[in-house]
Amino acid sequence: MTHPAPHAPDVTPIVSMDMITKTFPGVKALDDVKLDLYPGQVTALVGENGAGKSTTVKILTGIYKTDGGTIRIDGQPVSFAAPNDAAKAGITAIHQETVLFDELSVAENIYIGHAPKTRFGLIDTSEMHRAASALLAEIGAPFNSHTQLRELGIANKHLVAIARALSVDARVVIMDEPTAALSHKEIEELYDLVDTLKSQGKAILFISHKFDEIFRIADRYTVFRDGAFVGDGRIADIAEDDLVTMMVGRSVDQIFPARAHDVGEEVLKVVGYEHPTEFSEINFSLNRGEILGFYGLVGAGRSEFMQALFGITKPSKGVCRINGDITVIRSPADAVSNGIVYVPEDRGKQGAVIGLPIFQNITLPSLGRTSRRGFLQMAEEFKLAREYSQRLDLRAAALDQDVGNLSGGNQQKVVIAKWLATQPQVIILDEPTKGIDIGSKAAVHEFMAELAAQGLSVIMVSSEIPEVIGMSDRVIVMREGRIAAELNGADLSPEILVRHAAGITSSSEGNAA
Amino acid sequence: MMRLVPVRETILAGAILVLLILVASRFPGFVAPSNLANVFNDTAPLIILALGQMVVILTRCIDLSVAANLALTGMAVAMINVAMPGLPIPVIIAIAILLGGALGAINGVLVWKLAIPPIVVTLGTMTIFRGIIFLISDGKWVNSHEMSPAFTGVPRMVLLGLPVLSWAAIVTIFLFAIMMARTQFGRSIFAVGGNPHAAVYTGIDVGKTQFWAFVVSGALAGLTGYLWVSRFAVAYVDIAGGFELEVVAACVIGGISIAGGIGSVGGAVLGALFLGVVKNALPVVNISPFWQLAISGSAILIAVAFNARAGRKKGRIILKEAEGAK
Numbered sequence: 001m002t003h004p005a006p007h008a009p010d011v012t013p014i015v016s017m018d019m020i021t022k023t024f025p026g027v028k029a030l031d032d033v034k035l036d037l038y039p040g041q042v043t044a045l046v047g048e049n050g051a052g053k054s055t056t057v058k059i060l061t062g063i064y065k066t067d068g069g070t071i072r073i074d075g076q077p078v079s080f081a082a083p084n085d086a087a088k089a090g091i092t093a094i095h096q097e098t099v100l101f102d103e104l105s106v107a108e109n110i111y112i113g114h115a116p117k118t119r120f121g122l123i124d125t126s127e128m129h130r131a132a133s134a135l136l137a138e139i140g141a142p143f144n145s146h147t148q149l150r151e152l153g154i155a156n157k158h159l160v161a162i163a164r165a166l167s168v169d170a171r172v173v174i175m176d177e178p179t180a181a182l183s184h185k186e187i188e189e190l191y192d193l194v195d196t197l198k199s200q201g202k203a204i205l206f207i208s209h210k211f212d213e214i215f216r217i218a219d220r221y222t223v224f225r226d227g228a229f230v231g232d233g234r235i236a237d238i239a240e241d242d243l244v245t246m247m248v249g250r251s252v253d254q255i256f257p258a259r260a261h262d263v264g265e266e267v268l269k270v271v272g273y274e275h276p277t278e279f280s281e282i283n284f285s286l287n288r289g290e291i292l293g294f295y296g297l298v299g300a301g302r303s304e305f306m307q308a309l310f311g312i313t314k315p316s317k318g319v320c321r322i323n324g325d326i327t328v329i330r331s332p333a334d335a336v337s338n339g340i341v342y343v344p345e346d347r348g349k350q351g352a353v354i355g356l357p358i359f360q361n362i363t364l365p366s367l368g369r370t371s372r373r374g375f376l377q378m379a380e381e382f383k384l385a386r387e388y389s390q391r392l393d394l395r396a397a398a399l400d401q402d403v404g405n406l407s408g409g410n411q412q413k414v415v416i417a418k419w420l421a422t423q424p425q426v427i428i429l430d431e432p433t434k435g436i437d438i439g440s441k442a443a444v445h446e447f448m449a450e451l452a453a454q455g456l457s458v459i460m461v462s463s464e465i466p467e468v469i470g471m472s473d474r475v476i477v478m479r480e481g482r483i484a485a486e487l488n489g490a491d492l493s494p495e496i497l498v499r500h501a502a503g504i505t506s507s508s509e510g511n512a513a
Numbered sequence: 514m515m516r517l518v519p520v521r522e523t524i525l526a527g528a529i530l531v532l533l534i535l536v537a538s539r540f541p542g543f544v545a546p547s548n549l550a551n552v553f554n555d556t557a558p559l560i561i562l563a564l565g566q567m568v569v570i571l572t573r574c575i576d577l578s579v580a581a582n583l584a585l586t587g588m589a590v591a592m593i594n595v596a597m598p599g600l601p602i603p604v605i606i607a608i609a610i611l612l613g614g615a616l617g618a619i620n621g622v623l624v625w626k627l628a629i630p631p632i633v634v635t636l637g638t639m640t641i642f643r644g645i646i647f648l649i650s651d652g653k654w655v656n657s658h659e660m661s662p663a664f665t666g667v668p669r670m671v672l673l674g675l676p677v678l679s680w681a682a683i684v685t686i687f688l689f690a691i692m693m694a695r696t697q698f699g700r701s702i703f704a705v706g707g708n709p710h711a712a713v714y715t716g717i718d719v720g721k722t723q724f725w726a727f728v729v730s731g732a733l734a735g736l737t738g739y740l741w742v743s744r745f746a747v748a749y750v751d752i753a754g755g756f757e758l759e760v761v762a763a764c765v766i767g768g769i770s771i772a773g774g775i776g777s778v779g780g781a782v783l784g785a786l787f788l789g790v791v792k793n794a795l796p797v798v799n800i801s802p803f804w805q806l807a808i809s810g811s812a813i814l815i816a817v818a819f820n821a822r823a824g825r826k827k828g829r830i831i832l833k834e835a836e837g838a839k
Contacts, residue, residue, distance in 0.1 A: 310714075312713060312714070332713055332717075333718065336715075344710075344714055352708070352711060353703070353711050353712070353774070354708060355707040355774045356703055356704065360703075364717075365715045367697040371696075371697060374696060376694075376697065376700065418715070
């Protein structure tokens with residue numbers, strides 16, 4: 001691991017974050033991080049998923065308040081009470097999903113909230129369109145200010161967002177993965193625009209997973225890992241490999257449960273799954289008692305594929321074999337009855353039914369088994385719920401308590417208990433430890449190993465490299481909707497995973513895809 | 514919602530009790546058992562419809578077409594009775610339930626397969642149903658002398674001290690209590706309304722559950738259509754005009770969350786009874802019927818404000834991001 005000495009340029013930064021700490025219940029999202037943004041320079045913020053990049057953006061734009069540390073603008077300490085304060089200080093962000101209004105015109109989108117007014121306090125439409133046209137001309141936008149936003153593609157919507165940033169006379173522009181959904185040509189145009197912004201002396205914070213573009217347009221880098229500052233410096237002074245090492249190097253030595261790694265016969269085989277937009281050519285097999293890791297960057301199509309496998313969305317092609325039999329999964333009910341269950345990532349939204357008591361949440365997918373002649377048997381329900389809540393060591397006063405009154409961790413146990421109660425063969429865990437603290441993570445890992453040891457096959461979608469390497473028997477890396485590599489044993493190293501996921505072709509390993 | 518003491522229902526029952534005591538203090542005859550039985554009988558159609566509406570609202574939908582469905586089914590069975598006076602009443606009732614269910618299924622299919630917002634679908638079918646009544650009846654009334662004595666007699670027929678109309682409500686309450694607590698369909702309704710995303714992952718088909726909720730609501734509207742037309746011994750285009758709002762009001766007062774997922778059979782019944790008591794008590798104590806509207810309206814607002822407060826505690830944010838965003 002290399003820690004290049006921060007190479008301070010001569011100019012003072014416009015924005016300087018120092019010793020910033022942000023804690024969410026149970027998680028320290030940022031721990032004493034620092035970040036400097038210089039005028040006329042592009043600073044790339046680099047880190048894995050969960051490194052604290054988004055939290056940093058939200059702090060800079062006033063959405064979150066810091067728990068500690070100082071933010072200085074032009075050397076003066078500031079505090080943002082509301083997003084508006086950050087905007088007034090000249091900080092503006094262009095988000096991954098651009099936050100704009102489809103039903104309004106381009107000019108209205110640019111000037112919403114700060115439109116020019118007439119003497120009578122009404123919006124001065126002609127002045128607004130005149131100013132908007134000037135801004136659009138400046139950034140070379142191929143549409144006019146009267147265009148309805150919904151008629152524009154993503155790339156052009158980004159241009160509107162940038163015009164909006166210019167209209168408030170922003171000095172700091174945050175770009176959060178701006179090229180994620182753009183074509184090659186559109187990306188080139190965006191780079192030109194970034195150069196324009198640089199020449200106007202604006203400080204740009206550029207967040208990207210793509211190393212080629214970081215090295216193409218960034219002047220400086222700052223690396224975060226697990227919410228902590230790792231290093232910063234000038235792009236010119238660092239090699240790509242060193243940056244990868246800084247990004248993935250393990251900070252905490254997590255202990256993963258020892259596993260026998262003896263896997264049984266094939267349980268599930270996925271053949272030729274394709275989707276018009278999200279993924280293609282997905283082929284793999286899964287064996288009894290195996291933990292198969294799915295690694296990839298956000299947007300690589302992992303969750304989309306899992307949802308298709310589970311029958312929520314329909315693939316355009318593809319079959320799966322379960323225990324050797326060709327099975328078509330048309331709906332989640334089909335998947336559950338074929339022994340496949342899915343524990344989704346966003347448990348708040350997709351997991352527990354707040355409003356139903358704990359035991360009814362646990363029995364929800366198993367109602368057929370707790371019914372007699374079409375009527376639910378409460379005694380059976382309690383029995384099933386008690387069995388699985390005990391297995392998971394669920395901490396609750398009573399099983400007929402409302403699930404909404406449980407802590408996040410215990411709600412998660414309810415969701416997992418609900419699935420185990422269906423006695424599945426394959427369990428898909430989507431980001432099982434996202435957003436939980438180290439201690440709870442260890443418990444989840446322990447539990448996952450236990451499930452595999454009992455002969456359950458686990459598909460673990462994870463963006464956390466240590467977890468992928470520490471838990472998986474085999475790892476499939478996805479990139480842009482395809483399987484980029486299938487790795488096991490000796491091939492499992494953080495660097496190789498990142499290379500395949502990010503599509504760094506310069507490496508000697510080569511690419512499977 | 515299974516609790517030893519269902520708080521909301523207890524408060525609502527208390528409110529009805531206070532209302533009765535206030536009325537009794539000026540007119541003791543109101544709380545005589547025979548009069549209370551009359552009030553219940555008068556509220557029976559509202560109770561039946563409120564239970565159907567409850568199922569729909571629990572799945573995050575709304576059925577504004579219930580009153581129009583009632584009127585159309587009522588007109589249809591009245592015309593059938595005129596055409597075939599010999600047709601036995603159980604057959605008439607079965608036709609009413611099936612026809613009402615079929616009309617509900619139209620709502621359900623539009624919501625399920627075409628994904629049109631329920632309020633728009635049922636606003637549309639509400640108007641269409643009323644229009645169809647006009648078409649099939651030519652705008653004419655079916656009067657009592659045209660109906661067979663059996664047709665008009667059944668709702669008033671007294672069994673074990675109560676009219677059949679009251680028994681219809683009691684049986685519906687009983688069946689719904691079992692359906693909501695003891696069947697997969699009932700559980701699915703709560704799951705779909707409480708967390709549609711989770712329901713999908715659990716293998717519950719959200720659209721299909723909503724479809725069946727509309728069928729249930731429609732079938733009860735059909736049943737009520739016969740009961741209504743035979744009780745008042747008249748069928749015409751505008752019967753039960755605007756009654757759908759009273760039905761929704763009963764649900765809201767009864768603590769059925771308009772956002773879905775929260776509510777109970779007891780709540781819906783008590784909400785309907787509250788409105789029934791208000792409606793019957795005000796004329797007795799010489800308060801202008803105009804006050805009835807104001808009192809119903811206030812009751813709705815108080816109930817919603819109360820439920821919103823209770824709901825805030827319920828909707829606990831467990832996602833760290835959202836919590837941090839506060």
